[in-house]
Amino acid sequence: MSMDVTWWRNGGGIRCGSMSGRVASAGCRFREASAGDVWLWLNRSGSGLVWGPGERFPVQPGMYALTGGVEEDEWTCIRYPGIHRMEIVRLSREWLSTHLGKQPEWLHPDLAKWLKDGGRLAFCGLMGLWEEDLGTALEKGAEEGGGAALLAEARILEWAAVRLYRGKTGGEAGAGFCSAVRGRDPVRRALETVRARLDQPLELTTLAKEVGLAPHYLSRRVSAETGLTLQRHLRRMRIERACEWLASGRMNVTEAALEVGYQSLSHFAKAFREETGHGPQDWLKQRKNGAAVDA
Secondary structure (H helix, E strand, O other), X not given: OEOOOEEEEEEOOEEEEEEEEEEOOOOEEEEEEOOOOEEEEEEEEOOEEEEEOOEEEEEOOOEEEEEEOOOOOEEEEEEOOEEEEEEEEEEOHHHHXXXXXXXXXXXXXXXXXXXXXXXXXXXXXXXXXHHHHHHHHHHHHHHHOHHHXXXXXXXXXXXXXXXXXXXXXXXXXXXXXXHHHHOOOHHHHHHHHHHHOOOOOOOHHHHHHHHOOOHHHHHHHXXXXXXXXXXXXXXXXXXXXXXXXXXXXXXXXXXXXXXOOOOOHHHHXXXXXXXXXXXXXXXXXXXXXXXXXXX
């Protein structure tokens, strides 16, 4: 059974589409050549797989993937039975070069290398606040068009600036983005501060003082505006970062756990399973098995 993507924006180097609905017991799949574009998959509900040459990403609700880059590559998205919503953004090399390529020394090194030399991109992680904001904007743009569609395009550029840029002197992706955007409200500022200190325990009193709110009020605002507690955000961000390290091959499970603040491997494995649906070893095994999958 196949599932089609409804493309609602096509032009200027960007294509935006949605994949939604209920999948029956047999499951379904969508397959298309990357055509040299970079694809951003935002998996908002439902479970499935995204796979292509040598890569296989199990995707649970609240996960995203970034794939593509090679003209002839085909990528497949399989959806398991259930109710699904996935937003898809295709970014052409020309769009990325125009908007992000003028100062490649600030870019995430993998993207800078791809813009210069070509090749294949493949990465997955947990959606953070920026992906959630973008997903909401894309859904609204698809439904309403007009100004909502323009706002969705602006959110795409904002997402790219946050996720794909680094500061002038290196550091985490997004470190060089405009501080006015990052600090436009205390909730977002608090979450970005938490993200910058994943190896440290959450100190609510200190964090609240830094963003100018009372501790109990900050906690309530974060929960009310995002649907998650600060501790849940910390756990999700830690596992998101751990996924990045594991996927890159630069760290093993123990090293990744320590890097994001877990002193206990059992606590790390439990948190990893609660966020991704798999233990870290199983998650790695599924990625490695992707090369043998017959797409």
